[in-house]
Amino acid sequence: MMRTRPLKVALLGCGVVGSEVARIMTTHADDLAARIGAPVELAGVAVRRPDKVRGGVPAELITTDATALVKRGDIDVVVEVIGGIEPARTLITTAFEHGASVVSANKALLAQDGASLYAAAEQHGQDLYYEAAVAGAIPLIRPLRESLAGDKINRVMGIVNGTTNFILDKMDTSGAGYSEALDEATALGYAEADPTADVEAFDAAAKAAILAGIAFHTRVRLDDVYREGMTEVTAADFASAKEMGCTIKLLAICERAADGGSVTARVHPAMIPLSHPLASVREAYNAVFVEAEAAGQLMFYGPGAGGSPTASAVLGDVVAVCRNRLNEATGPGESAYTQLPVSSMGEVVTRYHISLDVADKPGVLAQVATVFAEHGVSIDTVRQQGKDGEASLVVVTHRAPDAALSGTVEALRKLDTVRGVASIMRVEGE
The missing domain is CATH 3.40.50.720 (NAD(P)-binding Rossmann-like Domain)
Known part of the structure; x- marks a missing residue:
């Protein structure tokens, strides 16, 4: 009754x-x-x-x-x-x-x-x-807190900001530059007059902290989340991604370490293969990919914003x-019993796509390869294109600690033969 x-x-x-x-x-x-x-x-x-x-x-x-x-x-x-x-x-x-x-x-x-x-x-x-x-509108918190409460979640990776996904999608499909795509997002009401919270990934970082805390039953605060915005992503980055069979998304990634002793939470642009379910998320939609021990791979998809x-x-x-x-009852409260430490970004193991502007002369590739070897980073592929004394060198690495990859990039900047580091992009979802 x-x-x-x-x-x-x-x-x-x-x-x-x-x-x-x-x-x-x-x-x-x-x-x-x-x-x-x-x-x-x-x-x-x-x-x-x-x-x-x-x-x-x-x-x-x-x-x-x-x-x-x-x-x-x-x-x-x-x-x-x-x-x-x-x-x-x-x-x-x-x-x-x-x-x-x-x-x-x-x-x-x-x-x-x-x-x-x-x-x-x-x-x-x-x-x-x-x-x-x-x-x-995507049901996500309740499935993590209740439906998957009996499972062990190892990874949560997703697109959690519709504004940035709209911008990156337009850059990918139309070849537009960042500023042009942002103007379109603003005109359509997807971006605020001040888009900083979205494009600099503050919004996504807050969401990553919440997701990591629920998924791993530990306290993760906003300050624990590594954050990198998407304002430096260029049309050239998308061209490189397409050559690799990838696209670029701003991803929130929360992971449990392989030994289960710590967690990480990060937000940054990344290349992902076109075969990955998140690669097909278009316009201002959101999607979150969950990897659980028993349930396997789950994906939650839908409109992530709007009244x-x-x-x-x-x-x-x-x-x-x-x-x-x-019913004179309450639902689930905080579950932080694991009290796992949150590791720094430097401990995350990932891959890099690095684009270098270098002098077009003999020995440059050997110098670059030596720097990677000195930092313990293995090279997967190299692509070089030269013209009029200048060359573009694109290096894709195998998986390595992010700190080693960052150290490699800093050492490359100091080489006389390296005119500049044109682009650095992590590769995920493989």
């Missing part, structure tokens, strides 16, 4: 995502009630600009006092979609203190301070759900949290 007293939801933020949450709660009220077992009522909406027109949200629900809203005491679920560190952190912990569970899409806060949020939720017997924080897709994930969490409240 359905309970007649409604579960009350407070919404913090009513922008692109928040307005869609409010709309779906209103238009799908009967369906949500049937799925939960009780009506769900939007009890208040905290905003910064109360005079802004917000279609579908009753004016009497609008408030600028978010603190008073979460302190009411009759709120069952607080949905936080304002983003940033403060006041979001204080509002979330205040909600826990006053008897409300929290659904958040705040990747930056969870990556930086997830442990304290989990602790506050546990202390007050509340839920903390955040499916929308990583990959928009409606993200609101879908938020409402999925709202339904789960409301069901828990009706």
Whole structure:
């Protein structure tokens, strides 16, 4: 039987995502009630600009006092979609203190301070759900936390930022340069006026920290994630990738060491073979490839951003949290029992694609090969093309520690015969 007293939801933020949450709660009220077992009522909406027109949200629900809203005491679920560190952190912990569970899409806060949020939720017997924080509408957090809870995950690799994937896809398919592709992404609304968080991989790094923490049952913070943006990727890099049967993606990669004693988390552009499932992810879509010991290889794919897709994930969490409240239970909390150390990027074993501008004269290749040998890096393939006293030398290595590869590049820069290092790109997914 359905309970007649409604579960009350407070919404913090009513922008692109928040307005869609409010709309779906209103238009799908009967369906949500049937799925939960009780009506769900939007009890208040905290905003910064109360005079802004917000279609579908009753004016009497609008408030600028978010603190008073979460302190009411009759709120069952607080949905936080304002983003940033403060006041979001204080509002979330205040909600826990006053008897409300929290659904958040705040990747930056969870990556930086997830442990304290989990602790506050546990202390007050509340839920903390955040499916929308990583990959928009794609169900990913819950499968990792619940469906694969009995398995051992060894690797999570994926495209977790739609803006950067759109830009790189346009560079790949049309031959456009970075600036041209970024302008198109901005015109279509995929990129913000200030795209720094996306193109410099801050957004993806926060998501990588969250994914690594869940996958490996250990605490991984944003500062633990190696981050490299994609602004230096060129049309020439894509041409080289095509010659290798590859394309270029900005990847978030979280791995457990072969001996199981540590983990790594990193975000950077990489060449991946066209045969890899992630290579076919186009436009602004996201996809995450999971490798588990028993389940094998799994891929999660779909729209990773936007008002409606993200609101879908938020409402999925709202339904789960409301069901828990009706059953007087809570869902899974933090699982960090392994307490594995996070290794530095230098310890990651990977391959490099290095493009050098060199003098076109005898002995240059031998000099370059000697540098690689001195740093313990084995060469897989070499391609050289010369013209008018200059030459382009492309070297693809075998797998080696990233520190050895970085040391090799620095030594190459010091050779008199090397005019410059035109491009450095890691090779993944093989």
